[in-house]
Amino acid sequence: MDKIWKGRIQKNTDRLVEEYTNSLDLDKKLYLYDIMGSMAYLGGLRSIGIVDRVTSDKILDGLEKVKYYIETHSVSGYEDIHSLVENKLIEYAGPEAKKIHTGRSRNDQVVVDERMYAKDASYTLVTNLVKLQKSLVDLAQKEKDCIIAAYTHLQIAQPVLAAHYLLSFFEKFSRDIEGFSNCFNASDSLPLGAAACTGSGFALDRELMASLLKFSKQDPNSMDTVSNRDFILDIIYCCSKTMLHLSQISEDFVVYSSHEFSLIEIDEAFCTGSSIMPQKKNPDLLELTRARSAVVAGNLTQALMLLKGLPSTYNRDLQEDKEILFSAVERTCSSIAVFTRLLENIKFKPLGERIKGTFIQATDVADYLVKKGASFRDSHNIVGKLVGHCIQNNIDLKELSLKELKEFSPYFDKYYYDSIDIGNCIDSKKVDCGTSRKSVLKNLARAQEKLEGWKDEAEKLKEKIPQYEKLKRELNL
């Protein structure tokens, strides 16, 4: 296929070079954005008289055919998606279509495509995360009475409601939703008009083009436009954070579903077996999610390293941003989706009798002594010794007699036994961010409210995403 720049460079491109530089396999994912971008650009050219109505209609019609062609063929043989669309368009709409690139460069064109992709991806990630959160909240609701252990350093720390534990991830994913919502806005600006780097030589109506493509604002500096990949970094970074959070809940679940911890039970349909060990039921899904967090974080390294020390405006290095971006977005989307299903298929198992010998109530005993009048540091010390005593004598906290207790501190009285009741331990964490049943119920309600808010937010984003059919209608007015 003829290169669109064959005037200056007469020789044919070396075959190896052609293969090495070809990006069609990847950027064909952007075809619809490329076509819609061209449609809006056509509107821009029409408004300043570069193309007339008749030509415009012919080109619009040609673009529809190009769209159909791509959707029904396995494409190859072009340098990139832009060359494919332009060449096919000329084939379908005739030589008048050669006007479509007037005052436009692939340098701003690819940014249009990427911005549209970025908005779409951010929207999708927001809606996927909202679904994930719904699963979390539903599970928290279901398990709202189940008491498990909270761990620090993977050592038993204090009793906690499973619901409180689950809501801690609700917070993490809420921040992620805000992050992707910011990503959407960072991408919501029209690049067209920047051309190769110093601005188009034609006085395009950028407001019109922005409105057609539903961009809320317009890029103010052409040299920045063609070099700026911040909006792409932002998405990859937000994907890294979401995957990080998923890696953490995955790690928890891997540990919690071990025979030894037995805090959760994962449905068989979400586990796999071993090719050699007949008894195995492995949480592969969790491990793969954890692993993919590494891949996505490495995508961020790739993007940053790619951009480091690049000279101004467009350099071909920028072509590589797409594969990195797609990898991060696709992996994050599928990980969220599969985790959403998983959450619908796990059960928590209450600690129950297993608290014995864990000294999980030790902090509550110290708090109890404080309420009796001891200073916290002293109480902490006393209870530390008490625990040492129990370990040495292989007894549990509830087996201590008041007399024994008194030897450690005169503050001890019969209310000690209340302080080590696991339900009391839970409810004593009265602060609004704590695990008391009251606080958790309040936070569950608050989470549900927030979910509704996110859904509205998502609807608003959706309205800022252009639709092919609607765009066509607008151009046909």
Added chain:
Amino acid sequence: MDKIWKGRIQKNTDRLVEEYTNSLDLDKKLYLYDIMGSMAYLGGLRSIGIVDRVTSDKILDGLEKVKYYIETHSVSGYEDIHSLVENKLIEYAGPEAKKIHTGRSRNDQVVVDERMYAKDASYTLVTNLVKLQKSLVDLAQKEKDCIIAAYTHLQIAQPVLAAHYLLSFFEKFSRDIEGFSNCFNASDSLPLGAAACTGSGFALDRELMASLLKFSKQDPNSMDTVSNRDFILDIIYCCSKTMLHLSQISEDFVVYSSHEFSLIEIDEAFCTGSSIMPQKKNPDLLELTRARSAVVAGNLTQALMLLKGLPSTYNRDLQEDKEILFSAVERTCSSIAVFTRLLENIKFKPLGERIKGTFIQATDVADYLVKKGASFRDSHNIVGKLVGHCIQNNIDLKELSLKELKEFSPYFDKYYYDSIDIGNCIDSKKVDCGTSRKSVLKNLARAQEKLEGWKDEAEKLKEKIPQYEKLKRELNL
């Protein structure tokens, strides 16, 4: 020094372990935040009667002494800054001070310190970036008539105003300012009350503590609080992006200040020489900035990898976040500062006669043909061949006769010579994001306006940063 947890663990810590786990050297940078955090917490304890007014005054006084001690001594011998402050406090204020840790853990305490640091750092980065932008705008103003070459692929592309080039970085740093402003907000939430992980066993007045420490909101889930390092990732990520932008302008300047490009001249005071080559004047500063962008981006990798796959709530791994954070923040701050000074000490050199043989006006010739009636793709082709012809015959665009031109296209007429006038080339980029003198002047004015906006924004952030003296006064009311 005695460990604060010596009740349970009787043996002395192994010396090697002590060295390996000690964090005081690093986290002593947080001392003032730790002290202020303790002051606010004291206010919280006082409000629920855990300490009375007398004790509170004694402890406040003790904290002032601890502050003075740290500021005037080289500290060592404690596990971390929290242990140092608590131990010294008990020494200065007596055993009553042992109450200060009631219902608080180092797990939430360190987050308070880090949030306060993060707010401070974000604010400083915003103000530093505003100064950098002022330098950019001043330089753009000074060079507003200087025409240089814009490059794509480091090959001469089109003529551009130096001011337009400089404003492209104004856009990049504007996004960075917004980023750090978001970081500020992400850190602006009170962690206290979370305690070890399930919430404090005391019904602390969190609103009071938030108000004392000027936090705009309060963390809603204790398990999230002690594990959440998103706000730290966010700052390191934003530092990476700012350093990336600095690496890019550094690369430009390294190339532009080469003997061969000679587009800028850097003042001697900003260059260094060689130990062996007497003629050298090297732009080391730019190279170091470029290099440090790699260090900061690597800090982000460190932070992400640190957090990947960590189980819930606090794990000691989190201790390492501080060194990484400080590295990123400090390097970014100093790089911005030094670049601000540098911008005050560079001059641009206009292209002038050097345009000869560069064919820098080729796009303008193609645009001219379009305006005459050719389609863009055909014009592009024609001009491509024209350039090939010039190269073969070693002549410049302006040396072509009308007759010669006509052989390439019938559209050529005498206005061709206007189209290759460098000033006209500049002014033909009329779009508001283009390099025409009119657009650039408008964008310069817009930048100056934006600068004023950022300054106001910075003032607002400053008001949300607590001051020691003011906090003391509030607690003395």
Added chain:
Amino acid sequence: MDKIWKGRIQKNTDRLVEEYTNSLDLDKKLYLYDIMGSMAYLGGLRSIGIVDRVTSDKILDGLEKVKYYIETHSVSGYEDIHSLVENKLIEYAGPEAKKIHTGRSRNDQVVVDERMYAKDASYTLVTNLVKLQKSLVDLAQKEKDCIIAAYTHLQIAQPVLAAHYLLSFFEKFSRDIEGFSNCFNASDSLPLGAAACTGSGFALDRELMASLLKFSKQDPNSMDTVSNRDFILDIIYCCSKTMLHLSQISEDFVVYSSHEFSLIEIDEAFCTGSSIMPQKKNPDLLELTRARSAVVAGNLTQALMLLKGLPSTYNRDLQEDKEILFSAVERTCSSIAVFTRLLENIKFKPLGERIKGTFIQATDVADYLVKKGASFRDSHNIVGKLVGHCIQNNIDLKELSLKELKEFSPYFDKYYYDSIDIGNCIDSKKVDCGTSRKSVLKNLARAQEKLEGWKDEAEKLKEKIPQYEKLKRELNL
């Protein structure tokens, strides 16, 4: 398709999970290794009587059919390549084939596949690098008289032979060859026998299997075998280094091929044009290579982060190593190949008259003064001032009169003019690692010799790579 572990887990895998955990699309690249691994394993089972000769022949025949099937079909519907091979085998060879997995696990099986891939990849990379080096040496030979500038800090430093410059990359790629040769050896050890993690329950003849698969040694610890991915890290790391070196020569060439530097000319067939700027001839190939160095380095981050903090033996996280490995290897291979061709298509342009005003001979003047008796630090100082004087008066070094020179130092005499002759500057770098014509010729010869050595080395590696047909014959004996 039935899972091979359907005994224990009765429920069907959730469809989303199936998609998320499926690895066939990627690991089918390993099919031939998987089949050959199974053939050798079959040999192992036969030698201890688990299968008899008749069954073995049936299975061997079945494996041949599986091979043909995979090579002629687009495969899907299986969990991974191992399941595909086993299922298809049973289909082709009958129920006896169910014995093939006796005492083997996918945990050691996948390592066999990866080790064989790693050996193949290392060998290919070595041979590709040898070809690249040949191009370098040929070009150096061709340009052995061409004098260009050497740069430090991208500022003109000293005159240098283009050949000397090119040979500096010969050294870098030599280290890379050694690196990949080490990678080959690190992969050259038999994993079979490790089974799931504690070793096979059958006393397999590992020596036989190693000999069949041409592994030089055998893994000594089964738990290490199934978790060890060091050999994969090693290859990705070596790919990163090679790409780093390519990114550096790419950066040089991008700068050198700029209009301003004009030190090299790249053949048109290796450049691309612009969609909008008709005059452009862009070195995209170099930029893409530079960019891909970032992708490969990020692959290393991915692999390290993937493995960080994984518990012992096999975890499903390890599945992700393959995509990362393939990305690094394939990108590095194609980058080397395309660069090899490129080197055959560039020309260097001698500095010639362009040395004027560069003061490129300044160090030689200082050396000359040292030879006259001055101390180096003083000479350096004198020449520094001399250069300053020339710049102020806009004259070149060769325009200075002896009288003027004497004002700077009494050591100056008429031999000064010899010292600034560019040919003399070159030849004065007599040290064997320097740019004198004599040293460079010697080093060229040495490089050619080394090339022959590498070729022999590559042959030796090749002999340690098993071939399907040969393996079949051995098993048919």
Added chain:
Amino acid sequence: MDKIWKGRIQKNTDRLVEEYTNSLDLDKKLYLYDIMGSMAYLGGLRSIGIVDRVTSDKILDGLEKVKYYIETHSVSGYEDIHSLVENKLIEYAGPEAKKIHTGRSRNDQVVVDERMYAKDASYTLVTNLVKLQKSLVDLAQKEKDCIIAAYTHLQIAQPVLAAHYLLSFFEKFSRDIEGFSNCFNASDSLPLGAAACTGSGFALDRELMASLLKFSKQDPNSMDTVSNRDFILDIIYCCSKTMLHLSQISEDFVVYSSHEFSLIEIDEAFCTGSSIMPQKKNPDLLELTRARSAVVAGNLTQALMLLKGLPSTYNRDLQEDKEILFSAVERTCSSIAVFTRLLENIKFKPLGERIKGTFIQATDVADYLVKKGASFRDSHNIVGKLVGHCIQNNIDLKELSLKELKEFSPYFDKYYYDSIDIGNCIDSKKVDCGTSRKSVLKNLARAQEKLEGWKDEAEKLKEKIPQYEKLKRELNL
């Protein structure tokens, strides 16, 4: 302090720039290498008559004084360690010392320093790893009869000897030792003679200098010498791998020392407590090691990104390599050291009765059926169903009657009960890489032998490290 390049650049360096570019704080760690490098270089200059014996003695004496000065003072006020040494030397030894930089540049000088550091560091890392391995072997010896569970996917897999588990890390660290030994060799080449980039203008006796500094070979290309940082990348990469291995054993130990797993007991002296929870005994050491693996891996990203796309020879970016290198080396050294001590202070706890309900012998049952005549895939299936049956009926494998068993397969007979004996399970893994007691004892002996080999290897490396006093004596001959 006067810059050594003050001839050309007359203006004083801007104060901010001075701070920003100063590297003394970091590179002063290299002082002894810098001084010894200068001593050897002096020998080189003496051998070609640039300095005479008297001057040489004076300078040697001066260098001794500089050494003493640095060792007894807190140094500052110089650009870098090279400037400090040169300036102080001139102060102590008089103007003749200005000859010391003849034909040498900081560009090759810093590489000498770094190569010497790299050799020292590699040697130290090898010896530290050998000590770590000794601890591993000693512990394996002590625990050679202790049976624990091996895990895949953190689910119980098969019984294993603790010694076998520990020896799996012996293998990993053995590869690390080989890695660092290669690093030593990669650094064992003399850079001197390269000067700024094109080679020294003086015909230095490089063999003499190499011999004085105990370098086994000499760099062959000056341009490669001043840009090559591969040897530094290699060390950082090897540090990353070692830390990775430590992160993995740390993760194991964190999990194994949990209350739930209770597979190991860590001595109190190696744990820390909580500031709020009195019962806690946390394995902080392990978590910090795990965390530091992220920091070191990030150091590798930093180094790679630093070098990506740098133009040829020396660029100031290279200055930043030192901080990154030191961070990686120091962290790895201390982590190995502390882990060595830790291993001396842990105990394994045998599984014992805890195997009940784990079905840990399932693979052995399948193997048993194979030996009875079933195909492995069928056996696997049968045992899978058997396990399902046990779970449903809440019984253990050993509680199954022969009658029940027969219902699953006719192959079952009374030897079934032997097959599930945990000792038999261990011993059935007869392959030399398996966990049978015989194989493990053999591998223990082999490990001890290997240890002796490493010690000899380390001795050989040590001999290639130059010593100050010895070097002085040689120069005084």
